[in-house]
Structure formats: structure tokens, C-alpha cells
Amino acid sequence: MSRSNDNMALQAEGLTKIYGSGHTEVVAVRDVSLSVSRGEIVALLGPSGAGKTTLLTLLGLIRPPNTGQILIDGTLVFNNHQAQVDLRRFRRQKFGFVFQKANLIPFLTASENVRLAMEIDDQPAKVSRKRAMELLEYLGVAERAQNLPSMLSGGEQQRVAVARALANRPSLILADEPTGSLDGVRGRQVMELFAKVAHEQNAGVIVVTHDHRALDVFDRTLEMEDGQLRKSHN
Amino acid sequence: MNLATKDIKHNFARFSLTTGGIGLLLMLVMGMGGIYRGLVEDATSLVERIGADLWVVQKDTRGPFAEVSRIPRDLEDRVLTVPGVESAHGFVSHTVQRDYKGKPLRLTIQGLSWPLDRGLWLPIAAGRGLTQAHYELVADKSSRLQVGDKLALGKEIFTVKGLTKGMTSQAGDSMAFMTLDDAQAVQFDLSTESIRIERMARVNRLFNIELGKTQPQMSERASGPNSGIPALGTFMISAVLVSVKPGYNIEAVAKQIDAWPDVSVYTKDGQKQLLLRGIVERARRQLGLFRVLLIIVSAIIMALILYTLTLDKLHDIAMLKLIGAKNSLILGLIMQQAILLGCLGFCIAYLLGQWIFPYFPRRVVLVRGDLYSLAIIVFVISILASLLGIWRAMRADPGEVLA
Numbered sequence: 001m002s003r004s005n006d007n008m009a010l011q012a013e014g015l016t017k018i019y020g021s022g023h024t025e026v027v028a029v030r031d032v033s034l035s036v037s038r039g040e041i042v043a044l045l046g047p048s049g050a051g052k053t054t055l056l057t058l059l060g061l062i063r064p065p066n067t068g069q070i071l072i073d074g075t076l077v078f079n080n081h082q083a084q085v086d087l088r089r090f091r092r093q094k095f096g097f098v099f100q101k102a103n104l105i106p107f108l109t110a111s112e113n114v115r116l117a118m119e120i121d122d123q124p125a126k127v128s129r130k131r132a133m134e135l136l137e138y139l140g141v142a143e144r145a146q147n148l149p150s151m152l153s154g155g156e157q158q159r160v161a162v163a164r165a166l167a168n169r170p171s172l173i174l175a176d177e178p179t180g181s182l183d184g185v186r187g188r189q190v191m192e193l194f195a196k197v198a199h200e201q202n203a204g205v206i207v208v209t210h211d212h213r214a215l216d217v218f219d220r221t222l223e224m225e226d227g228q229l230r231k232s233h234n
Numbered sequence: 235m236n237l238a239t240k241d242i243k244h245n246f247a248r249f250s251l252t253t254g255g256i257g258l259l260l261m262l263v264m265g266m267g268g269i270y271r272g273l274v275e276d277a278t279s280l281v282e283r284i285g286a287d288l289w290v291v292q293k294d295t296r297g298p299f300a301e302v303s304r305i306p307r308d309l310e311d312r313v314l315t316v317p318g319v320e321s322a323h324g325f326v327s328h329t330v331q332r333d334y335k336g337k338p339l340r341l342t343i344q345g346l347s348w349p350l351d352r353g354l355w356l357p358i359a360a361g362r363g364l365t366q367a368h369y370e371l372v373a374d375k376s377s378r379l380q381v382g383d384k385l386a387l388g389k390e391i392f393t394v395k396g397l398t399k400g401m402t403s404q405a406g407d408s409m410a411f412m413t414l415d416d417a418q419a420v421q422f423d424l425s426t427e428s429i430r431i432e433r434m435a436r437v438n439r440l441f442n443i444e445l446g447k448t449q450p451q452m453s454e455r456a457s458g459p460n461s462g463i464p465a466l467g468t469f470m471i472s473a474v475l476v477s478v479k480p481g482y483n484i485e486a487v488a489k490q491i492d493a494w495p496d497v498s499v500y501t502k503d504g505q506k507q508l509l510l511r512g513i514v515e516r517a518r519r520q521l522g523l524f525r526v527l528l529i530i531v532s533a534i535i536m537a538l539i540l541y542t543l544t545l546d547k548l549h550d551i552a553m554l555k556l557i558g559a560k561n562s563l564i565l566g567l568i569m570q571q572a573i574l575l576g577c578l579g580f581c582i583a584y585l586l587g588q589w590i591f592p593y594f595p596r597r598v599v600l601v602r603g604d605l606y607s608l609a610i611i612v613f614v615i616s617i618l619a620s621l622l623g624i625w626r627a628m629r630a631d632p633g634e635v636l637a
Contacts, residue, residue, distance in 0.1 A: 053636055062556065062633045092558020103553050103635055105237075107244030112235060119235055120559045148244070164557070176636055 008074060009172045009204025010036040010059060015068035017054055017227075028054040029065070030227040036204040038171065041195050043215060044208045046224035052208045053176060055224065059206065060095060060174045061087045073171040092121050096165025096173040096203070098194075100180035102157035104149040110136060110160045111145040117167035128167075135163040139193065155186040162193060166201060173197065175207040179214070188214045237563070238570035241547070252539050253575055257582025259532045260612060264583050265591060266525040267604045272597035273517050277404035277509040280344065281502060283355050286323075286475035287484050289500045290491055298327045298472035299404060299505075300512040305497060307471045310347075316490055318482030323347030324471040326417040329407060334385065341377060341410040342403035343387075345417025345471075353411050361396035367413050372396040377408035388423035390416070404513045406596045418469045433457045529611060536619035540572050544623035548630050556632035568623045576616030580609055 017029040029051045036042050046052050057063045059070065064081040071077065072094050076084050104113045111132045118128035136142040139159040141152075149157055158178060165173050175194060179187030191207070191214040198205040198219075207218070215221055223230050242249045277299075281289075289298075290305070290313055297303020313322040326345030331338060346353050346364070353363045356372060361381035364370050371392040373379045383394040392412065401409040412420075424432070436456045440446035446453065455462055476491075478484050484501060492499040500508065544551070551564055584605070591598035 057633050057636060060556075060636075062636070088555070088558045088560065090558075091556065095558075097556055097635075099635060103549070105550050105553065107241045108235075108237075112240070115235060116237075116554075117557055120554070120557070120563060125235070 007037050008035055009038045009040075009072070010034070010206075011069075011071040011074075012059060013069045015055070015058055015065045015070070017051075017058055017063065018066050027227050029058060032068075032224075032227075032229050034222065034229060036172065036206055038204050039199055039202045040219050041198040041205040041207065041217070043218040043221040044206055044224060045210070045212075045221055050224040051227040052224050054227075056174055056176055056206070056208055059172075060097065061091055092117070093168055094171045096162075096168070096170040098158070098161050098165050098173065098175040098178045100177040102149065102154075102161040104157055104160055104164070106149055109146050109148055110141060110152065110156075110163075113149070113160055114163045114167050117164045121168055123168075131167065132163070135166055136160070139163050155189065158186075158190050159193070162190075162197065166197060166203075169201070170203055173203050173205045175205065175209075177208055177210065179209065179211050184213060187211055188217075191217045236570070237567045238574065241567070242571065242574070249571075249575075253578045254582060256532065256536060256539075256575060256579030257586060259528065259535065260579050260583035260608070261586045261590070263525055263528045263532065264587050264600065264605070264608060265594075265598055266521045266528065267608065268587070268591060268598035268600050269594075269596060270514075270518055270521045271599035271601050271604065273404070273514045274510060275400070275599050276402045276406060276597060277514050278506045279401060280403070280409065281505050281509065283357070283401075284325075284475060285355055285477075285502075287478040287502060288476035288488050288491070289502075289505045290322075290474040290476060290497050291472070291500070293496050293498050295498065296508050296512060298325065300508045303472050304470040305472075305474065307469065309471075309474050309497070312494075313474050313476055313491060316487060318479050318487040318490075320477045320479040321350060322477075323351045323475045324414050325473045325475050326414055326421065327472050328417070328421045329403070329405075330387065330420065332385070332387070334379075339377060339379075339385075340407040341373065342405070342407045343417050343420060344409055344411050345414035345421075346411055347475075348413035348415065351475075356396075356411060357398050357400065358396050359399040361394070363396055364411065364413065365395070368416055369393060370395045370412065372398060372411040374398045374401040374408040374410070376402055377410065379408075388420040390419065392416070400597070402597060404509055414471065418471070422469050529615065532612075533615040533619055536572070536575065536615060537622045540568065540575070540620050540623040541626060543571065544568055544627050548626070549634065551627045552630045552632050552634040555630060556635050561628065564627050565624055568627055569617065569620045572616045572620035572623070573613065576612045576619075580612045 012035070013033050015029055015032045016027065019026045019028055032055060044052050058065050061077060064083065065078055067080050069076060069079055072090065077090060078084065105116065108116060114132035114135055115128040118131060119125065133142060133145060136145050139162055141156050141159045144152055144156055152160065179190050194205050194207055195217040197203060220232065222232050290309065291297035291303035292305050295301050295303045307324050310322045310324050313319055324347045327342065329340065329342045331340045333339070348364070348367050353372060356363055358372070359375060363372060369390055369392050371385065371394050373394050375397045379385070379394045381394055381397060385392045385394065398409070403409060437453045440453055440456045478487050488499045488501055491497065554564060587600065
């Protein structure tokens with residue numbers, strides 16, 4: 001296991017992901033390198049089929065790359081397709097995930113959904129209960145703590161999902177189209193929330209989005225096309 | 235935080251219905267076992283309660299329950315001469331069916347050797363036992379007869395003086411106890427016309443042989459009652475029940491009587507084995523097979539239910555995996571629900587059974603050992619049934635959440 005720059009939440013070098021083989025071979029991600037530091041929020045743009053979600057699955061340690069290296073918080077996690085750590089443990093301790101749909105567990109209340117992320121990391125119930133309330137308060141949904149997801153609006157659900165993503169003080173938050181199911185105003189509010197989280201919680205944030213209306217909240221935007229990173233704007 | 239119970243609370247109606255269905259299935263499994271135990275108890279309760287050490291029956295028969303046995307009543311006296319025999323009582327067993335208050339009434343009548351055997355061993359639940367030599371009856375409660383009811387049997391009217399509990403024959407018919415003389419009177423009852431025809435035929439037969447021609451005055455006796463003709467003997471009985479004196483070897487006494495060329499002898503255990511092997515064995519196998527099939531069906535249904543419940547949660551399981559949940563958490567979620575389903579199903583089966591089984595036409599006896607065995611089987615099939623769901627959950631791809 002090698003270590004690198006301590007302020008970097010993510011460093012990825014030469015990532016390639018190929019699906020299928022022979023005639024059916026598809027190169028979904030081709031030689032992608034990027035890094036995100038703690039406290040930085042980055043937008044990942046690109047048309048459908050550009051490989052954004054595949055890149056997210058590589059960076060989120062959900063699928064292994066065929067080639068390339070991934071370092072999270074300075075720890076080498078993937079060296080080509082070889083995992084160097086316990087991926088699931090690493091995901092629960094270092095990552096926060098937010099999706100287009102909130103993906104909250106439907107039979108748990110808002111508070112329990114947030115606590116769950118901590119309790120699967122063996123944190124005591126007392127600690128998790130306190131932090132869950134703090135996070136829900138921070139995100140402005142504390143009054144809905146005891147409600148089931150089905151009783152929350154789309155925006156409230158997304159806030160609870162963000163609270164869950166922050167529960168274990170992650171180094172990196174990955175968000176896939178988090179405003180896809182929200183209207184313009186609420187979408188912008190969520191994007192601003194991510195920026196706030198990145199800056200105040202000192203986490204690196206990568207947001208895959210099609211929504212160009214809120215790009216001003218990002219520190220940096222990356223554009224992807226045909227599996228490759230084409231442009232980067234500060 | 236227990237995910238299994240949270241999920242159940244959220245889907246309470248569906249889980250309750252599913253558990254109820256499993257409970258009904260398990261009640262059938264439990265009932266099958268109970269019916270078998272009831273058969274065994276019905277078949278052996280009389281032999282057990284009557285307490286005779288030996289049963290003397292007609293030679294080479296498996297009487298008096300597994301097949302018909304006829305022996306002369308004076309065999310009692312011969313048996314009493316055998317060293318080691320404390321008492322010997324005649325015993326009669328036969329079944330009658332009558333219409334009573336517009337409904338068919340089947341009774342297996344057991345004749346007790348009054349006054350030696352007054353039926354003190356009977357489990358009286360209401361009223362009293364026999365206190366007279368004639369016209370009294372003790373019936374089992376399952377016959378629906380009441381104390382004080384009057385029943386016409388043969389040419390007499392019998393009054394129900396007492397009720398027993400749990401005394402039914404191996405065929406499930408209610409037992410009724412009366413004195414041996416009364417039981418024989420009922421068994422060999424003939425209509426007046428039949429008696430008249432038989433007496434006339436007897437006189438005709440007499441005149442067809444030399445004796446009738448040389449002694450015509452015998453026709454007067456031949457046309458009279460049977461009891462006036464010594465050559466006809468007494469009514470036959472089914473068995474002689476023998477008690478062996480303390481200190482004597484029961485097997486040795488049995489061997490001595492069994493050496494006689496006109497009778498066979500069975501010990502109490504031998505008589506029970508005859509009943510169980512001959513009558514109950516086939517039912518046991520049949521019920522056993524049904525039980526096994528029902529357990530397999532229950533296991534398959536439970537597996538399918540748990541698999542479907544898992545499929546419904548597959549997205550949530552993928553999400554749990556994505557945020558780093560350990561396999562043990564996901565496995566626990568499914569297995570705890572499976573065990574809860576099985577345990578609650580078992581409890582429902584037991585409670586429903588307690589309520590419904592008494593209304594079954596035949597006795598359903600729930601034995602503690604059988605219940606424990608079934609509980610263990612249910613626990614095991616709950617775990618096995620959850621394996622299909624667990625297998626599917628383990629294959630859930632966390633990447634599906636992003637798809």
C-alpha cells in the first residue's frame with residue numbers, strides 16, 4: 001500500500017474500463033486521470049453514454065478498472081484491477097454516495113437512514129443518534145427525522161440522502177445526477193448544499209450532472225466524451 | 235437497529251397474512267401427527283386401562299380387537315386353575331349401530347365380568363360407574379350421550395349412568411361399558427320370530443334323526459329356550475382377561491396357558507403390538523407420508539415467500555452493499571425474518587390447533603415430544619428456506635443503484 005499527498009481526497013491515474021471482449025468490446029472509460037482535493041467540488045459533465053457513470057463506479061470502488069491506479073485519501077486502493085484494501089469497509093469509511101433518486105431505505109425513518117450508515121460502521125447507537133440529528137439539523141430537515149421516506153418531498157429525501165452520505169465524515173462524496181428529479185429552484189439548492197458540504201466538511205465532492213444552470217457553484221468542471229476527459233474549466 | 239423487525243413493521247399486513255398462511259400449513263402438519271397419536275391412543279387405551287396381564291383368546295386368532303375371537307365362558311374356570319393366576323374375567327367386545335334421536339350412534343360395547351370387574355378402572359368424567367348387574371351403561375362422552383339418557387339395545391332399555399373421557403375404539407367409535415351378561419344379551423339378541431323359527435327347525439331336525447323317533451318327548455325341550463338344552467352350551471365370549479399374582483413370571487404363566495390346544499395367549503404388550511401393527515401401522519405410514527409431503531410443501535412455500543420478499547428489497551440490499559454494509563447484516567435481515575416467520579407460524583399452528591382440533595371427528599393428540607420435534611424441523615426449514623433469498627441477495631450488485 002503506498003501513500004501520497006495528504007490533502008488529496010482522490011487521485012486516479014490512467015483509468016481504463018473495458019466491457020465485453022472481441023467484437024463486443026466496448027471501452028467505456030479510456031485512460032482517465034483526475035484528482036480532487038478535500039474541500040473541492042467538481043462537476044463532471046458530458047452527454048449520455050460518455051462514460052460518466054462508469055467512471056463513477058470506478059471511483060466509487062464499485063467496479064475494478066482494467067488498468068490504472070486509484071488512491072483515496074492517499075491510500076492506494078486499486079492497482080490495475082487488483083484491490084489493495086477491503087473495498088466494502090473502505091466505501092463505508094471514506095465515501096458518501098448520493099443519487100438521482102434518494103434511495104433511502106423505505107422502512108426506516110429519515111433519522112434511521114442516517115444512523116444506518118454509522119451503525120454498519122459499528123458506531124454505538126448513542127453516538128449515531130446524536131450525529132444523525134446534528135446532520136439533519138445542518139441540512140434543515142430535523143423536523144422530519146421521524147418520518148418515513150414516503151412522507152418526505154423529493155427535496156427533503158435528497159437532503160436526508162446527503163445527511164446519510166456525510167454520516168461517516170467521508171473524504172469523498174460521489175453524486176450521480178442528484179438534481180435529476182428536482183425542479184430548477186430545488187436543484188440549485190441541492191447543488192449549493194453540496195458546495196457548502198465540500199467547503200465546511202472538508203470533503204472532496206464529484207457531481208455528475210446535466211444541469212448547466214448551477215455550474216457556478218462548482219470549483220471546477222470536467223467534461224467527458226467517448227470515455228475520455230476532454231476539457232477542464234476552473 | 236434491527237432491519238428485519240423494521241421491515242416487518244413497515245409491511246405488517248403482508249407479513250401477517252404470510253405468517254397466517256404458513257401457520258395454517260404447519261397446523262396441518264401438526265394435525266397429521268396428532269391424528270396418528272390419537273389412533274395409537276384410541277387403539278391402546280382400553281388395553282392399557284383395563285390392566286390385564288394376559289389376554290386369552292381363540293386359538294390362532296389375533297382377537298379380540300384385531301379379529302373376531304370366540305371362546306367358551308367356562309374357560310375362566312380353567313384359567314383360574316393355572317398356578318400364578320390371580321383372577322380371570324370374561325370379556326366381550328362388539329360394535330352396534332343404532333339410530334338415536336334421529337342420528338346414527340355407533341358404540342363399541344365392552345362387556346365387563348360383573349361382579350368381579352365393576353369397571354373401577356374406567357376414567358369417569360361425569361355420573362358414576364356400574365352399580366347393578368343389569369340395564370346400566372357407562373358411555374364415552376364422544377358418543378354425545380348424556381347421563382340419564384335411555385337407550386334401547388336388544389330387548390332392554392339401558393340407562394346411561396356415567397360418562398368416560400377418551401375411551402374410543404381403534405376405529406374411532408365411542409366405547410360403552412356394561413356387564414358381560416348384558417353385552418352378550420345385546421350381541422346375541424334375536425327377534426321373536428327368529429327364535430320361533432329356530433325352535434321349529436330344531437324340532438324338525440330332531441325328528442329327522444333316530445333320537446327324535448325313539449324319544450319323541452324330547453321335542454318339548456327342543457322347542458323351548460336354549461338355556462334348557464345343555465348340549466347347546468352358553469354364549470361365547472371374546473377373551474378371558476388374566477391377572478397374574480405378584481412374584482410370578484407373566485411370560486411363564488402365558489406359556490403354560492398357550493400350550494393348551496384351543497387358545498392363544500397375548501401379554502399386555504403383545505396385545506398392544508397386535509393393535510398397533512395390524513391396525514395403526516398402515517395409517518401411520520400414510521399419515522407419515524402426508525406429513526413429509528406437507529413439510530416439503532411448507533419449506534418450498536416459505537422459500538418462495540422469502541425469495542419474493544428478498545426480490546422486493548433487492549434495490550435496498552444493493553444500496554446497503556454500496557454504502558458498505560457487511561454481508562452478515564444482509565444475511566441477518568433475511569434469516570431473522572425467515573426464523574420469525576417459522577416461529578410465529580408454529581405458534582399460530584399450535585394455537586389454532588388447540589382451538590380447532592377438539593372439533594375433529596377423531597381424536598387429535600398433541601404430544602410434547604412431537605411438538606418439540608416439529609419446532610426443530612420448522613426452525614431448520616426456516617433456515618433452509620432463507621438460503622435461496624440469501625443466495626440472491628449475495629448476488630445483488632451495488633452498481634445496480636447507479637443504473
